[in-house]
Amino acid sequence: MAERDHFLDGLEGKIGRTNAKKGRLYFEVADKDLPDVVRHLFLTKGCRLTTATAMEMYRGLEVLYHFSHDASGGYYCPRVVITDLKDPRMRSISPIVKGAEWIEREMSELFGITFEGHPHPEKLLTRDHPNPPQRPLRLRRRT
């Protein structure tokens, strides 16, 4: 993305491995830096959170937030990698972006990730389920 350098000005040292293509920028951030990155994208740059995607990969659990910059049509996607698969936890961005509440609750339920600081950490999909499945989207890697 041509505007990448200017767009992420102020986040020097917080951006890890990046993958840029036409209109898309995927970049890794450490869990501790995620709130600053989200504040920059959502509050400073006026991006809109579309959703977030969790996935289990060989190196751990990845949580990829999708921020749309509607003025330019581009997407900025910070990615957090969690390597502790037994007790995966990371910071919640819901205190900054209210629109993240549901998707973080969903990821917590489907992948077993604890989002620290989430204002309403109850289950989203199986709140009244008598026998809810445990982390149903984990451990389904193709062989």
Add this chain to the structure above:
Amino acid sequence: MSNTVVPVGPFHPLLEEAEFFKLHVDGETVTDIDTDIGYMHRGHEFISERKTFTQSIFLVERICGICSTSHPLAFVHAIEDIDNIDIPIRAAYIRTLIGELERVHSHLLWLGLAGHFIGYDTLWMWAWRYREPILEILETTTGNRNHYGMLRVGGVARDVPPEMIPVLLQPLDMIERKMDMIAKAAADDPVLRTRLKGVGVLSRQAAVDYCAVGPTARASGVAIDVRKDEPKDAYGLVDFKAIVLANGDVYDKLVVRVLEILESVKIIRQCLEKLKSAPGPILNDVKEVSAGEGIGRYEAPRGEVFHYVRTDGSNRPLRHKVRAPSYVNIPTCEASCKGIPLADALITLASIDPCYCCTERAIVLDRQGVRIAADLVGLSREKTERLRREIHG
């Protein structure tokens, strides 16, 4: 916190799918809303990872009966985003044509039901009457009234032959005339304005905070429309306006949709004119999809549909994430329903455009389960009738 809860759901005609709104009320005023979803979780993402890309098109088409073009369009956009696949110009016009026909019939469906809920049954019958010719156009061009099966990675499955186009253009004049009439009626009818103006207001800031999309956001002054922000297919080649209003109430949501129908008819007309002579094939042959990740989105009738696909070079997605517009629009009811009278709750919940059939099952219970009030549709229609008597005597 009040001690009376009005349950709407989990199975209720207001809701396209099973969801559960618990309205906390104090007297006639809604003080809080609690939303419970998960009754219709069908595991599409999980299933998609076990299907080939072409099979997944048919799968995602069935996420929603109304948005059965929007989901597959966003999905094929995501696959095409991975390898920067271009589509033939003729396919681009056909995709846009089908997408806009879907928007018109979806908005007309909502318009009819909104009319029914506030006691305007004539509007309901008119809107659904005018929806029929649109469904007939879809049937003529795709073979189906819903679930069109038109999309493929790299183009579309079926052509729209030039000799068919004059027949398809005929109903558009009538739709345009009738929508003009409804737009004027909405502007001139004092009862409708009084009934819907200032009801269920979603402020611009709340729309931004909740990350709302589609007509829900545009009625609150948030100028977002995927068709303008990231024009794919033929959206960069046709002339149309994104409709943005400022008040965020139910009236503005209605007007946004009526005006969008007129813009969609404009787009449909342009696409059909271009398809009379647009050259080329309708499908680029895509042999394989390389490893990578792609984002696809489309402006569905209710707002941005988003698909993310991660691939590993095989013929199936490694991860497929789907986000439908209602997922971000439903939480906005927290902001728009608080403080409104119970009689306005139904139309406010409906204003985000969940789809529903027309039966009535909601009752008001106190904590002991005793029925204490009429159904919500009845309350809503009573309020309209009261306003009508006050205004017209």
